[in-house]
Amino acid sequence: MRRRHSWTTTSRRLLFASCCSFVLPSTVLLVSNALLQTLPKDCGNGRNSHGRISVPLVSTSPTARNVFFKNDGKNNKTTPRHGNNVVNNNNNSVDLFKTLELKDEALLQAQSAVSSLEKALGSAVTNLESMQQQLQVQVSQMEEELDTTKRTLSETSSELERTQIELRETQAELIRSREESDRLQLALAQSQKVADRADELEAYVKDIEENTAPPPTPAASRKKESDNNPWQIFGTNTKVTPVLNEWIAIKGTNEGEIQISGKVTNHPTIPNGDAIVTSPLNDPGMAAEKKVVTTLSGSKYRLGTPMTMPSSDSQSVKITSSEGKKKSGQQLVRARSSISIPDLTGKTLGNGRYLLAGEATSSINGRSYIQTAYRSSPFGKPMGEPLAIKFAPNKEAMKREWANYQKVSSGLKRGSFIKRTEFLPVAGNEMSDQSALVMQRGVADVKAFMPKVGGRLEGELLFDCALTALRCVEALHSVRLVWNDLKTENFVVIEDVKTGGVSFRGIDLESCMTVKTPPVDYTPEACPPEFAQSFLDGEAESFSLEYSYDVWSFGMFLYEIATGRGFFDGYSAEKITRSLPTFVPNIDKVEDPVLADLIAQCLERNSADRPSVARIAKHPFFASTGKNPFDFLFGVSI
Numbered sequence: 001m002r003r004r005h006s007w008t009t010t011s012r013r014l015l016f017a018s019c020c021s022f023v024l025p026s027t028v029l030l031v032s033n034a035l036l037q038t039l040p041k042d043c044g045n046g047r048n049s050h051g052r053i054s055v056p057l058v059s060t061s062p063t064a065r066n067v068f069f070k071n072d073g074k075n076n077k078t079t080p081r082h083g084n085n086v087v088n089n090n091n092n093s094v095d096l097f098k099t100l101e102l103k104d105e106a107l108l109q110a111q112s113a114v115s116s117l118e119k120a121l122g123s124a125v126t127n128l129e130s131m132q133q134q135l136q137v138q139v140s141q142m143e144e145e146l147d148t149t150k151r152t153l154s155e156t157s158s159e160l161e162r163t164q165i166e167l168r169e170t171q172a173e174l175i176r177s178r179e180e181s182d183r184l185q186l187a188l189a190q191s192q193k194v195a196d197r198a199d200e201l202e203a204y205v206k207d208i209e210e211n212t213a214p215p216p217t218p219a220a221s222r223k224k225e226s227d228n229n230p231w232q233i234f235g236t237n238t239k240v241t242p243v244l245n246e247w248i249a250i251k252g253t254n255e256g257e258i259q260i261s262g263k264v265t266n267h268p269t270i271p272n273g274d275a276i277v278t279s280p281l282n283d284p285g286m287a288a289e290k291k292v293v294t295t296l297s298g299s300k301y302r303l304g305t306p307m308t309m310p311s312s313d314s315q316s317v318k319i320t321s322s323e324g325k326k327k328s329g330q331q332l333v334r335a336r337s338s339i340s341i342p343d344l345t346g347k348t349l350g351n352g353r354y355l356l357a358g359e360a361t362s363s364i365n366g367r368s369y370i371q372t373a374y375r376s377s378p379f380g381k382p383m384g385e386p387l388a389i390k391f392a393p394n395k396e397a398m399k400r401e402w403a404n405y406q407k408v409s410s411g412l413k414r415g416s417f418i419k420r421t422e423f424l425p426v427a428g429n430e431m432s433d434q435s436a437l438v439m440q441r442g443v444a445d446v447k448a449f450m451p452k453v454g455g456r457l458e459g460e461l462l463f464d465c466a467l468t469a470l471r472c473v474e475a476l477h478s479v480r481l482v483w484n485d486l487k488t489e490n491f492v493v494i495e496d497v498k499t500g501g502v503s504f505r506g507i508d509l510e511s512c513m514t515v516k517t518p519p520v521d522y523t524p525e526a527c528p529p530e531f532a533q534s535f536l537d538g539e540a541e542s543f544s545l546e547y548s549y550d551v552w553s554f555g556m557f558l559y560e561i562a563t564g565r566g567f568f569d570g571y572s573a574e575k576i577t578r579s580l581p582t583f584v585p586n587i588d589k590v591e592d593p594v595l596a597d598l599i600a601q602c603l604e605r606n607s608a609d610r611p612s613v614a615r616i617a618k619h620p621f622f623a624s625t626g627k628n629p630f631d632f633l634f635g636v637s638i
Contacts, residue, residue: 199304242267245304249287250455258284261451277451351428355382368392388441391427391434398435401510408475415475416468418505442492449493456564465504472506473550474613482545484519485511486553487526516544524576525568528552532580548607555602563589594621
C-alpha cells in the first residue's frame, strides 16, 4: 500500500507538469527531468504492478501528447498481457527520453540567443543615451543662438525705427526747403525781369545821349591803338554799349587787377547770354551796378544786375556753418550754363545715327575733338537731350579709354564719372579713320565754370567738387588704375534742370594705366616732381606709376578750386616741367586752415609721405561735414 501511494503521488506530479507544459514548455522540461530522478526503479519500463502504463512521460510537443493520449485510451480498452507489448513500451520510453534531450539542447540555444539579444539591447540603450545627450547639447546651442538672433533682431528693429523717424523728419525738412526755394526763385525771377527792363530802358536812354555826342575817334586810329594794346579782345561799338548782367568782380592775373565776369548782351560779335571775362579795369572803383567801366583794352561795358554772392575778396566760410550753406545755396541758384545750345550743322556721325551741332572743339592736348550732337529720329530730326561726342584718329587711345570706363564701372566703387551712351570703334562712314565715344553733355568744365560763380568754388560747391574727385580716384585705384591726368579740365559740370542745382562728373580716362606700369603721356600741371625729374633725365618710359601720383594731382586740384588759380597758370609745359623738381608749394592763399592742411599733405615732395585715398577720406575736411566720402559705395549709378 505504501509503495502504491508513493507511485500515485509521483504520477500526479508528472500529470501536473504535463499540464503546465502547455503554458511554460521550457520550465516543464526542467521539472520533468527532476521528477524522473525520483521515480522507482521498476517504473523504467512504464508499467505498474498490473502491467499497465500508468505514468506517461511529459512532452512539450503537441504531436507527442496527442499520440500518448490516443495510445493510452486504446490501452484502456484492451489490456496487453503479452511480452511484445512490454518491449514496445520500453522503446517508447527511450524515444521520449531522446526527445527530452533534444528539447534541452534547444532550450540552451534559446537561452544563448536571449543572452545575445540582451547584450545587443544593452548596447542599443547605451547608444541611445549617448545620442540623447548629444541632442540635448545641440538643442542648448540652438536655443542660445536663437536668443542671440532675437536680441540682434530687436536691436536692428529699434535702429530701423529710429532711422525711419529721422528719414521722415528729413523728408519734411526737404519739402519745406523746396517750397521756400520755389518762392525765392519766383521772387528772384520777377525781380530779374524788372531789373532787365530797367537796364534796357537805361541803355536806350544812354544810346540816345551818345548819339548826340561829338563824333568818335576814326576807326583807323582805334585799330592802331588796339594793335598796340595786348589786352584788346573785343571790338568797340560806339553806338551801343554792351551790358553785363549777373556780373561779379574777380582778381586779375597781376596784383591789384580786377576783371569782370558776367553774361553779356548787345555785344557786336558775341551772342547774347554768353559768359565773358573782361580785360582788367582801368578804374576798379567803378565796378558798381549801373556804372560804365572801361578796360585796359579800351572796351566799355555797362554793369547791370550783379550776382548776389560774395566776391573773390571775401573770406572763405566753412561748409559746416549755416552761413556757408546759405552762400552755397545762392551759388546753386545763380549758377546756370552760359553756353547756348548750338545749331545743327547738317552733318552726321555713326552712319546717320547722330546729328552734329556747333563747331568741334579741340581738347587741351589737341589729340581729340568734342562736339555737340543729337540722336537722329527715323525722319532725320533731332530727339532727346543734347549729347557730347568725342572723336579722335588715335583708335587705340579711344579703345583704351572705353575699356577703362567699362573696367571702373564694373567694380564696387564706381566713382562719379560721366555717363556713356556707346563707343564707335569706327565713327561711321563720315569719319572712317576715327573712333568716337558718345556720352552725357556737360555745360562746362570746372576751370571754365569757376569764373561764373565768383572765380572759385566755396561752401558745399567746393566740398561736392572735391568729393567727386576723391570718389573718382578711389574707384580707379580699386581696379588698379592710375589716372595720371587729374585736373580741373577733366571734370565737367552737369546742370539739373528740375532743381537748378549742379553736380560734377569725371571725364577723359584715355591716359589711365595699370599701377606699376609706365605712363603713355602726361599733363605737366598734374604730374608730381618725381615724374618731372624722370622726364628730364630721359627716363620717362621706364617710370613706374604709383597711386601717390594721383594724390599729388588731387592736391593741385584742391588748390585750384579753392583759390581759382593753379600754381602754374600762364606757364608753358616746358617751364612747368623744369620747375617741378625744385617746386615748393605756397598754400597761404587757401584761407580754410583745414583744407590747407589736406593740400599740404597731398603735395609732400616725398611720394612715400603722401596719404592714401583712405587716409584722405578720414581727414577732418571731409569728416567735419558729417558725410561719409564713401557713401557712394552702395547704389551709385553712373
